[in-house]
Amino acid sequence: MSELVLDISGLEFQWSDQSPSMRVDQLSVQSGERVFLKGASGSGKSTLLSLIGGVTTASTGRLAVLGQDLQSMSAKQRDRFRADHLGLIFQQFNLIPYLTAVENVLLTGRFSKQRKITRAEALTLLKELGIANDLAEKQVTQLSIGQQQRVAAARALAGKPKLIIADEPTSALDEETRDGYLDLLFNQCHTNGATLIFVSHDRTLAPLFDREVNIADVVHWSDQKEGEQ
Ligand SMILES: Nc1ncnc2c1ncn2[C@@H]1O[C@H](COP(=O)(O)OP(=O)(O)OP(=O)(O)O)[C@@H](O)[C@H]1O
Numbered sequence: 001m002s003e004l005v006l007d008i009s010g011l012e013f014q015w016s017d018q019s020p021s022m023r024v025d026q027l028s029v030q031s032g033e034r035v036f037l038k039g040a041s042g043s044g045k046s047t048l049l050s051l052i053g054g055v056t057t058a059s060t061g062r063l064a065v066l067g068q069d070l071q072s073m074s075a076k077q078r079d080r081f082r083a084d085h086l087g088l089i090f091q092q093f094n095l096i097p098y099l100t101a102v103e104n105v106l107l108t109g110r111f112s113k114q115r116k117i118t119r120a121e122a123l124t125l126l127k128e129l130g131i132a133n134d135l136a137e138k139q140v141t142q143l144s145i146g147q148q149q150r151v152a153a154a155r156a157l158a159g160k161p162k163l164i165i166a167d168e169p170t171s172a173l174d175e176e177t178r179d180g181y182l183d184l185l186f187n188q189c190h191t192n193g194a195t196l197i198f199v200s201h202d203r204t205l206a207p208l209f210d211r212e213v214n215i216a217d218v219v220h221w222s223d224q225k226e227g228e229q
Pocket residue numbers: 015016019039040041042043044045046047048091
């Protein structure tokens with residue numbers, strides 16, 4: 001028996017009144033699935049992930065994440081839900097620049113009682129991602145981009161979230177580091193019974209996943225301003 005971790009139907013979203021509107025007719029992801037999401041630049045991958053992560057909200061339609069209806073939540077409830085249950089790895093990392101790497105990872109536990117982690121656990125997670133203790137104690141801005149990308153992953157994995165949403169998380173990594181990173185990500189998902197939605201331009205990674213989703217098959221853009229000028 002499988003349950004849906006993501007259940008979208010008839011979802012519509014617009015960045016602003018002047019922007020085209022985006023529609024997702026149907027998309028569902030089963031519990032424990034590892035989904036590879038691909039599509040051209042500007043096709044709406046990050047926009048879709050920001051909706052799933054409750055960072056932005058759709059104007060209409062159904063969006064249920066881990067069985068919870070995000071559409072009926074207030075902004076505050078969505079923030080709480082994200083902090084408690086989701087692991088987000090953003091394309092731009094969103095690390096706090098004046099904190100050290102380990103402090104950035106510990107932030108996850110600061111925002112959620114359910115995801116408390118100790119400093120030792122945070123250091124272990126970072127070490128598994130190839131960030132040794134001396135680097136972990138440095139301000140994140142002193143780390144290389146690839147190292148920052150791994151700190152962002154550690155922060156997302158902290159406290160064992162049930163859904164991990166990763167937006168091009170391997171773009172700055174060399175092949176060997178990337179493979180180690182994916183191993184850890186997959187292991188964590190397996191051990192924690194987590195589901196993974198992973199965006200990447202690197203097609204060679206697709207066979208490692210349970211399913212490949214082409215964004216053009218699920219997301220449709222329409223220019224509502226058409227004919228107005
Ligand atoms: N914060 C924003 N405000 C307004 N429009 C935005 C914003 N973010 C994205 N868009 C628009 O939404 C569309 C989809 O962008 P999105 O970032 O989702 O694409 P993407 O598939 O993630 O691209 P990439 O592969 O380059 O990361 C683009 O036309 C973009 O201009």
